[in-house]
Amino acid sequence: MNDKVLRTLEFNKVKELLAGFAASALGRARVDALQPSLTLEEVIELQEETDEAANILRIKGHAPLGGIFDIRPAVKRATIGGMLSPQEFVQTASTIRASRKFRLFMEELEEEEIELPILTGKVSEMAVLTPLEHKIKAVVDENGAILDSASDALRQIRSQIRANEGRIREKLERMIRSSNAQKMLSDAIITIRNDRYVIPVKQEYRGNYGGIIHDQSSSGQTLFIEPEVIVSLNNALRELKLKEGQEIERILTELTVEVSASSEDLLLIVSILADIDFMFTKAKYGKSIKGTKPEMNGDQVLKLNRARHPMLSIEEAVANDIELGKDFSSIVITGPNTGGKTVTLKTIGLLTLMAQSGLQIPALDGSEMGVFQNVYADIGDEQSIEQSLSTFSSHMVNIVDILGKVDHESLVLFDELGAGTDPQEGAALAISILDEVHQRGAKVVATTHYPELKAYGYNREGVINASVEFDVETLSPTYKLLIGVPGRSNAFEISKRLGLSDRVIQRAKSHIGTDSKEIENMIASLEKSRKDAEAEYDEAHDLLKQAEKMHKDMQKQMMEFYDKRDSLYEKAETKAAQVVEKAKEEAEGVIRDLRKMRLEKSAEVKEHELIEARKRIEGAAPELNRSKPKKANAGQKRELKPGDEVKVLSLDQKGHLVEKVSSKEWQVQMGIMKMKVKESDLQFIQAEKKVETKPLATVKGKDFHVGLELDLRGERFENALSRVEKYIDDALLAGYPRVSIIHGKGTGALRQGVQEYLKNHRSVKRVRLGEAGEGGTGVSVVEFK
Incomplete structure (x- = not known):
């Protein structure tokens, strides 16, 4: 794309805003290099990446992307034999830790069964370098200081340094506290010059302490002298510090070799973390402008719904x-x-x-x-x-x-x-x-x-x-x-x-000419007609959406009702069968006892009487298998027609035929619900009555349509209870067996008030909180008597 066009359309300003959401310099670098893609496949892939990150932000609200650094220059220098600085090791360990934290974050999302194919693929490519992270942390702290525990030799050297410094300070402390110190010293302090401990001595008393002069004040009146008595101790301290520097260099060189051995993995981790940071940068910007993912096409077709300038x-x-x-x-x-x-x-x-x-x-x-x-x-x-x-x-x-x-x-x-x-x-x-x-x-x-x-x-x-x-x-x-x-x-x-x-x-x-006047009048008329059409469309669209939702809710509730009814039938049958089986077992026991008595005591009990008694017991058992839904009457020769009253055998419900949708299926109106039913599942009851039919709903308006849910989120307490009271009345008039009231979790005050009202309502049978799949404690499910 032409740079001038990008500036003209303010794409560069969008990039400036976008860069503000990056978590690292890597993400900002990707934003700086961002250009519109010219291939459909690549654009679709880019949109999928942004959408996947947006889904995570919607579900989790964040993604752990802190502590990412551009360590590529350090890694490349390590591969050519250069020694890394402590701060570069800190950034390397921080980047490895960032990759580990994001991996754990992704594992949590996978346990929640969230589909994230792009990010899962990227994370799977990152090597696990936790051992290298631990090695770096054992050597360098978060501020870049080398730890005593980096090696046994370093620990010993630093112990000697601290002991030597203690002896030097002890001797100097005695000097500056002596009776002559106040007269001969400019100030009773111990300081350091050229990495050696010194004291500030007045010019005229320079010969009293001997030793080496390392510095003087700007006026020349004060000399910073290393007294002769500590010269040997300072020399020993200097040697120890040289040993310390050599040991640190050896440790850092070994650690640099470790980084060099993992250079390819480290560079790949940096590249993938840059991709991930850029994905979430785009998603965060999209969230800030309430953006959505557009469907991309290769036909140069635009269809923008309620588009705004970003x-x-x-x-x-x-x-x-x-x-x-x-x-x-x-x-x-x-x-x-x-x-x-x-x-x-x-x-x-x-x-x-x-x-x-x-x-x-x-x-x-x-x-x-x-x-x-x-x-x-x-x-x-x-x-x-x-x-x-x-x-x-x-x-x-x-x-x-x-x-x-x-x-x-x-x-x-x-x-x-x-x-x-x-x-x-x-x-x-x-x-x-x-x-x-x-x-x-x-x-x-x-x-x-x-x-x-x-x-x-x-x-x-x-x-x-x-x-x-x-x-x-x-x-x-x-x-x-x-x-x-x-x-x-x-x-x-x-x-x-x-x-x-x-x-x-x-x-x-x-x-102005007549033609111009007519054109202006025509345009004015078009504007008015368009406004009216848009208003009517919006009203019709809202009613259609509400009707579709009611239809789906009713279908779902009817299916639940029939499933529950069948389940209760089955439980009753099973229980009845168990009772009868027990009775039969007891009867068999009685007959065995009678037979035994007859044999033992020659009682006058005939065999045919026992057989008849058993038959009577078996006849007492109810017929447990309910009859299957009957097929349509085979002898019925009348051809079904729209408007006929029929019975849906599988649902045991009456309805009217609306139209034939195929050679074997009809659309049946049962109350406010329409369903497709096979002709073999229909039984004719009577022909269409020649009565003038009226529309089911002759009054427009939302107040005459009752959904299966009432959303109270954001309502004040008094308004919420007033809406609940009206909604319960409407739901009872509609004949609903169960409804849901969404009050949200919040402080719990609204939930408590709604539940108290419902528990005292004369028509409410039971009130319970929603289960996990129903909205949890943010929803109350109401069952009517």
Whole structure:
């Protein structure tokens, strides 16, 4: 992509915001290098990566990515024989620890059975270098200091150093506390010069201490002298410190060899952690703008649902629905200045660049974005003082350059096309340029204030007009894009509201031709019709969604009811069978006893009487196997017709036939629920009654539809109880056996209040908290009597 276009569409500003979410310098480096991809497969993969990280943030709220450093220069130096510094070892161990913590984090997610194929694959490639991390930690602490435990020799040397320093300080302390010290010393302190312990002696008493002078004050009045009595001790201390340095160098060299041996694994870990940090950087930015993952296509088709400009705050930005590339490939936005046309233009271009870079876009779910090989933009004031070019000339330089490169895989954005010159010639040029780009198959969005272009969309196939809505009442634009409606002038209405006299306005209108008046009236009518249609669509869409939810809920509840009923039947049968079996066993015992008595005591009990008694006992056992659902009456010759009353044998429910959906299936209306049922499972009851039918629901409005759930989250306590009272009444009228009330977890006050009310309700049989799959303690499940 052209760097100028990226700047024009403010893609660089998006990258600046994006970099703020990176957890490491590695992630920020990836952001700096970010460019829109030009292949569909790569863009889809980038979007999948961002979406996977976004899912983790949605579920867990975070990802452990602290402590990652760019250790590649240190690792490469270790491989060529250089010795690493203690701080480089600290960063190496920290990076290894970061990879280990993220691996453990992923293992927890896998236990929760969350599908994360991309991250799982990346983590599996990272080597486990915990032993190297432990070796580094045994040598260097978090501040980069070498630990005494790094080796036995180092521990011994440092022990000797501390003992020697103690002896030196002890002797010097005696000197500075002597009776003559106050007179001969500038200050009673022990200090260090050239790594040797010294005391500050006045110039005139230099001979009293002997030894070596290492420094003097700026005035020359104080000399820093190493007294003769500690010279040998300081020499011994210096030797010990040299040994300490040699031992540390030996330890760090050995540790550097360990790092060099794992160099390939370390470089791979750094690369993968950079990928992971970048994935979460994109996901965090997407969350900040309430972005969603767009569906990508290779057909250069755009379908944006409630799209916003990402650089505007969510509260200020006006969301718009924008489509391009399917029914039409060119949009011409007309209307007055300051209406939001340029913002719309930049929104389309910037969201295209973001999507092709793997970023989520500020639009609702279901949005689609195409992959373009090039995005061209001629936007803003292009006047060039340096080149002595006018605004028009600068625009034309850009347009000439665009026309030399544009093809069918390009997105072209023109702002105020043809502006800056004679209106008649500018409009003619704009039409000709649009025709040229359109004929090459590019997708085009252009803004203009020329009235001649209002008819452009009506005369060209694949081209549509659009405008940005203007509120005459408030004298301000609403920034809402109206596709299919050209912009109209509001000069007369605005002038009238600002106080211009009707006489002047009417005189101005007389100078406008009849055709222009008719076009303006037509546009006004189109705007009103569109607003009405959108309002009715929104209402119908809400009702449809609510009806679909009710239908699914009722189907689910009916299936649960029949499953529970069958389960109870089976339990009853099993229990009855057990009782009968026990009775039979007891009866058999009685008969055995009788037979035994007859043999032993020659009692008058006939064998046939025993057989009859057994038959009577067996006959007393109930028939346990319930009859299977009956097939439709084989002898029934009447052909089923829509409207017939039938019985669904498998459900033991009556209903009416709506229509035949296939040769063997019917759609059956049972109450408010419709189901597909096989004809073999239907039994005819009676023909359709010739009675005028009325719609099931003749009243519009949400209050007449009751869902199986009531969501109280965010409600005040008093309002919540009032809603619960009304909802329970509506649910009872609807005949629901069970409903759910969502009150959330929070402090528990709302949950306690709702449950107290429900427990005292005369129609409530039982109230319980939801199970794990029902929402847990955030939901109360209510069963009615």
